[in-house]
Amino acid sequence: MRKIFVPDAATMPKTAEVVVIGGGIVGVATAFWLSRAGLDTVLIEMREGLSTLTTPLSIESFRAQMTEKAMADLVLPSIRMYENFADTVGIPGHDIALKHQGYLFVSDDVVNAERLKQAVAVHHGYGVAGSEFLAADDIRQRFPYISERMVCGTFHQNDGWLSSHEATQGFAKGSTAKFLLQTKVSGIDTDAEGICAVRTTRGSIATRQVVNAAGPFAQSIAAMVGVTLPIEAVRRQKVHVAPKPQIPRAAPLCIDVGQETYWRPEHGGALMAWVDPDEPVTANPVEDVPTDWDFAAVLLDKITALSPFWAGVAETLSSSDLTTTAGYYMYTPDDQPLIGPVPEVKGLHLNCGYWAGVMLSPEAGRRVARLLTGEMQPTDNPLRLSRFAEGLVSTGDSFLRGRH
Numbered sequence: 001m002r003k004i005f006v007p008d009a010a011t012m013p014k015t016a017e018v019v020v021i022g023g024g025i026v027g028v029a030t031a032f033w034l035s036r037a038g039l040d041t042v043l044i045e046m047r048e049g050l051s052t053l054t055t056p057l058s059i060e061s062f063r064a065q066m067t068e069k070a071m072a073d074l075v076l077p078s079i080r081m082y083e084n085f086a087d088t089v090g091i092p093g094h095d096i097a098l099k100h101q102g103y104l105f106v107s108d109d110v111v112n113a114e115r116l117k118q119a120v121a122v123h124h125g126y127g128v129a130g131s132e133f134l135a136a137d138d139i140r141q142r143f144p145y146i147s148e149r150m151v152c153g154t155f156h157q158n159d160g161w162l163s164s165h166e167a168t169q170g171f172a173k174g175s176t177a178k179f180l181l182q183t184k185v186s187g188i189d190t191d192a193e194g195i196c197a198v199r200t201t202r203g204s205i206a207t208r209q210v211v212n213a214a215g216p217f218a219q220s221i222a223a224m225v226g227v228t229l230p231i232e233a234v235r236r237q238k239v240h241v242a243p244k245p246q247i248p249r250a251a252p253l254c255i256d257v258g259q260e261t262y263w264r265p266e267h268g269g270a271l272m273a274w275v276d277p278d279e280p281v282t283a284n285p286v287e288d289v290p291t292d293w294d295f296a297a298v299l300l301d302k303i304t305a306l307s308p309f310w311a312g313v314a315e316t317l318s319s320s321d322l323t324t325t326a327g328y329y330m331y332t333p334d335d336q337p338l339i340g341p342v343p344e345v346k347g348l349h350l351n352c353g354y355w356a357g358v359m360l361s362p363e364a365g366r367r368v369a370r371l372l373t374g375e376m377q378p379t380d381n382p383l384r385l386s387r388f389a390e391g392l393v394s395t396g397d398s399f400l401r402g403r404h
């Protein structure tokens with residue numbers, strides 16, 4: 001029997017030990033680990049395919065350069081899983097096109113040198129030995145396409161990017177979960193013992209455990225059982241630039257810390273974005289996120305301050321060379337995700353609130369499974385929802401979040 005399918009009356013599961021809501025990379029990685037733990041797992045996705053909402057809109061990059069302990073604890077094992085992905089999912093030869101081309105953070109303000117040095121020291125403390133501080137001369141020598149205005153930076157060669165689509169598909173194919181497409185969750189029922197069923201547009205599934213991995217719609221899922229999540233959606237736009245000979249193919253992901261702009265090569269072209277700190281919070285997220293008609297032009301102008309060759313490229317571009325797309329970053333009060341059980345509603349678990357869900361999802365999914373099976377205690381999970389009420393929040397200094 002197929003495991004990724006559009007159910008009908010005959011194939012719609014009637015029961016499950018656990019239901020995962022959301023078929024982006026976060027939900028699918030969660031379903032993978034839950035099924036690996038031996039649980040009868042059903043994932044519900046309202047769209048026509050897995051990995052079709054926020055996940056494919058990302059620039060698919062990962063970095064070990066994190067300064068928050070809780071984020072490092074998620075991303076470092078996640079990167080190891082990505083590096084050994086075929087073994088992780090048990091599918092020989094499954095290729096996620098992983099590239100270790102590095103992340104380069106640079107700043108034009110010498111005042112940032114101390115902050116960047118401290119970030120590198122924190123990375124080293126987490127075992128990320130290859131993270132380096134770069135002075136102006138190092139940047140010039142090693143990355144000649146970076147503006148001479150940039151006076152300090154950090155670099156980690158082992159950071160990089162991958163195909164989030166292939167990773168999502170690998171998690172799905174490697175799992176024994178069922179993945180229901182074109183099936184929308186419309187309600188969650190509870191009884192005296194907690195959650196008892198998930199209602200969908202194709203019928204109900206009796207279950208005692210639900211994982212909310214609904215990405216930008218996680219709040220509306222939580223609201224079905226009266227829970228308010230401290231998550232805000234902020235639109236983030238990205239531009240794909242068609243192949244041009246001036247774009248260095250071997251470049252890392254290059255980030256201007258001051259402006260929060262970045263670009264990286266992609267098949268002879270490039271992906272670029274601006275994490276605009278003035279972008280407002282969206283009260284009602286939508287599936288088709290609108291883009292600004294002038295975003296690509298504004299971004300090309302800004303990105304020239306990071307890499308001047310973009311001014312020359314811009315002169316050669318026609319509108320058909322540029323594709324702008326938009327999705328959401330989901331922010332929590334400490335900009336770290338919400339993971340694990342919600343004590344107020346027995347059976348409800350969270351895996352949401354991401355602005356970097358591609359790079360964090362492998363370990364986050366495993367953690368949800370460990371918490372749900374009792375292998376990990378909620379108090380050992382610093383990303384539990386109750387951390388805010390408990391006053392256990394610690395913010396870090398990871399760049400590129402678009403919030404200060």
Ligand SMILES: Cc1cc2nc3c(=O)[nH]c(=O)nc-3n(C[C@H](O)[C@H](O)[C@H](O)COP(=O)(O)OP(=O)(O)OC[C@H]3O[C@@H](n4cnc5c(N)ncnc54)[C@H](O)[C@@H]3O)c2cc1C
Nearest residue numbers: 022024025026046054055058059061185215356357358359
């Ligand atoms: C421009 C941009 C660049 C980014 N770059 C990176 C990057 O380089 N690295 C990185 O790690 N992250 C990056 N991100 C963030 C990353 O894309 C997200 O954090 C990640 O994709 C979130 O995955 P998800 O599975 O939680 O959400 P989604 O992919 O949105 O999946 C959620 C799913 O839930 C489904 N769903 C919702 N409600 C229901 C319902 N009622 N019933 C059934 N299904 C439902 C939706 O249809 C959707 O498929 C970027 C994001 C953007 C916008």
